Each structure stands twice: as structure tokens, then as C-alpha cells.
């Protein structure tokens with residue numbers, strides 16, 4: 001018998017959401033950790049939090065329709081919640097298009113917002129029924145002419161900004177010197193440019209950037225109108241900080257005012273592509289500690305903490321606004337903080353993060369807040385480590401509002417959950433591996 005193990009690392013079915021009647025995320029985490037049944041790292045996805053952020057976004061910029069940038073977090077319940085709330089999707093690849101269409105989303109609710117696409121990717125999108133995409137060079141226009149001539153195009157312009165992750169070097173044409181020429185090239189090729197798009201960069205703190213983008217878009221709308229071509233969509237992109245930073249209030253007001261002033265015509269469709277804003281605050285990660293070692297560095301104690309997720313797992317970045325603390329540490333005082341290196345499990349010397357924490361033991365768990373965006377999606381399975389599973393939770397109140405939406409089925413929720421129920425193990429199954437002694441083989445001394 002040939003032993004067949006052709007599958008790649010496993011995909012795990014998304015665990016259902018616990019419907020909570022009065023209990024909180026902290027109660028769920030406590031029950032789970034104190035049961036000692038949950039040993040692997042896990043995420044808790046607070047669906048109420050994502051629900052609230054989606055609502056808040058819609059209310060704060062009522063003129064803009066929401067197209068969730070799913071690259072920020074494409075976990076199943078996050079996508080289902082977004083679908084249930086009637087948002088559209090900003091997809092970055094055929095993989096994302098395929099994933100969201102498999103949920104039954106209509107392809108006309110998708111914008112394929114990445115400007116650089118290969119011919120195969122364009123053909124994939126076109127055959128899938130996606131109609132809208134972006135461009136920012138002439139080279140792309142010639143390819144679009146050949147492979148996706150009926151696409152509805154948005155010209156992506158570059159907007160300078162102060163952002164944690166700037167995108168301007170890679171994407172966007174220059175408004176002053178390139179945009180008009182590109183619009184003329186597109187018209188010459190007989191392509192339809194339906195609008196203007198910009199993205200100020202992720203985690204954008206220069207609020208004025210959005211107004212600059214909208215002003216430049218207005219000028220391009222006017223240029224096209226003069227040439228007898230009419231654009232219909234303004235895409236103000238993503239980049240929104242979560243609302244706790246106060247910046248969101250200022251940004252949404254400025255955008256709303258600028259739109260009222262420059263785009264009073266309600267027949268222009270305004271769309272936004274928030275990613276980080278909708279999901280970041282809704283996910284927390286819980287990691288257990290496996291080993292602790294204290295050494296001296298510069299005459300100060302340095303704690304080396306080995307935990308069960310890390311840089312090569314779901315921690316690509318530790319942002320300044322994210323926090324880490326010891327689970328069940330009610331004091332949370334600043335005084336006993338020590339220099340700490342958090343090592344991930346993998347055998348890679350770069351798999352670490354530097355933080356400040358009180359001294360820990362191998363019985364402790366660590367909690368990382370604000371882990372909902374650009375975490376799970378960046379995660380790798382380097383050296384065979386699996387990605388933590390997610391336990392969604394939802395309050396009875398929000399559940400009652402959304403449970404009957406078509407995207408959900410009863411099995412998505414557990415109404416009277418046992419809070420201590422562990423998530424499934426991600427360890428591989430133990431099949432009967434058939435040794436083949438006729439292979440030339442090495443044997444370790446025993």
C-alpha cells in the first residue's frame with residue numbers, strides 16, 4: 001500500500017460563534033484558560049465590535065458606501081458579518097475574488113482595486129463577472145485593452161500623506177503631471193474610465209490628505225466632463241485609523257464636508273474601502289507561555305519569554321497602538337515592567353518581538369489587543385506551525401438582529417455555549433505511518 005499524504009497544511013472549519021447572554025470576552029477567555037483544556041494560542045473575535053465599527057463608519061460618512069478591503073482580515077465570520085451588513089468588497093487578487101464569490105456575493109459588489117494585474121488575473125476577474133478595477137500607468141491600459149476591454153476603470157492617483165504604511169511609492173499616478181495624459185490615453189484606446197480612486201496609506205494621520213484627494217478627483221471629473229466623458233464613481237480608499245484615536249471623528253467630518261462642497265451631485269457614487277478600521281479592534285490574541293529565562297543585559301534584567309505564537313505566525317508587526325499584558329493581571333502597573341523578548345515557537349532567530357512586561361512564569365498567558373487587521377492574513381506556517389483558530393463571540397442583542405440574514409445558518413452560532421469549550425486542536429492527525437524498510441535508510445542510535 002502506498003502511503004498517501006498529499007494534502008497541504010490543513011484548513012480548519014471556522015468555529016461557530018458563542019452567543020453571549022450577559023457574559024463578556026473576558027469571561028470567555030477566563031473560562032477557556034482556566035479550564036486548562038485550551039493549550040494552543042487562540043483569537044477571540046468580538047463580532048459586536050466589528051458590527052459597531054461598520055455602523056459607525058456608515059453613519060460618520062453617510063455619503064460613502066462601504067467596500068470592505070478584505071485583505072485586512074478575511075476570516076470567515078468577519079466576511080459573513082460584512083455580507084450580512086450589506087457592504088461591498090475591495091478585492092486584491094483572484095484568490096480574494098474567488099473567496100468572496102463562494103459566499104454568494106454578487107460580482108458587481110466587488111472592486112478589484114489593485115492597479116497592477118497580470119493578464120491571467122484580469123481574465124480571471126472578467127470571467128468571474130467583476131466589472132470594476134483601477135489603473136495608474138499607460139502600460140496597464142494597453143494590457144487592459146487586450147485582456148479586459150469592457151472593464152470600468154478608476155484612475156488611481158497618488159496622494160501624499162503621513163501614514164504608518166505609505167503606498168504612494170508603489171501605487172498611484174501623479175495628479176499634476178500624469179493623470180490627464182492617462183485619461184486621454186484611455187479615451188484613445190476606447191476604454192471606459194468611470195472614476196477616480198486614491199488611497200492615502202494605511203493608518204493615515206494627516207487628515208488633510210483626504211481633502212486633497214477629493215479636490216484632485218474633482219479636477220479630473222471636470223477635465224473628463226469638458227471632453228464629453230462622464231465619470232460616476234469617486235473612491236476615497238482606506239487608511240482610516242480606528243475611532244478610539246479621535247482622528248476618525250475629524251477625518252469623517254472633513255470628508256463629509258468636502259464631499260458636500262465638491263461633489264454635491266448625488267448621482268456621483270462615492271465609495272470607501274476601509275480595511276483596518278472595521279476589524280482591527282474586534283480581535284484579541286491569547287498566547288500561553290512555554291518557557292521563561294531571565295538574563296542580564298546592560299545591568300538590567302531581560303526576560304526571554306517563549307510563547308506559542310510569534311513573528312512567523314500571526315505577529316508580523318507589533319504596532320504602537322497594540323498592547324500586550326498578562327492575562328488576569330489586574331494591577332497592570334507600569335512600575336514592574338521589564339525588558340522582555342517574546343520569542344515565537346519557530347526555530348528562527350528573527351522570530352521575536354521586544355516589549356515591556358512584568359516578569360512572567362510558564363503558567364501565564366499573554367493578551368494582545370487590537371489584533372484584527374493585517375495579522376492572521378500575513379501569517380505563515382513556517383516550520384509546520386499552524387495558525388491559531390478564532391472563537392467568535394456575539395451578544396444576544398446583535399445576534400437577534402443579524403441571525404436571520406441569508407448568509408448565516410443556525411450552525412454558525414451556539415446559543416447556550418459552554419464558555420470553557422476549547423477550540424479544536426490543530427495538531428495533525430496520527431495516521432498509521434507505514435515504515436518501508438526496503439528504502440535505504442538511516443537509523444538513529446538507541
Ligand SMILES: *Cc1c(COP(=O)(O)O)cnc(C)c1O
Pocket residue numbers: 069071072090113114199201202203237238239240273274275276277373
Ligand atoms: C489595503 C487597501 C485598502 C485598505 O486599507 P486600510 O488601511 O486597511 O483601511 C483600501 N484600498 C486599497 C486599494 C488598498 O490597497
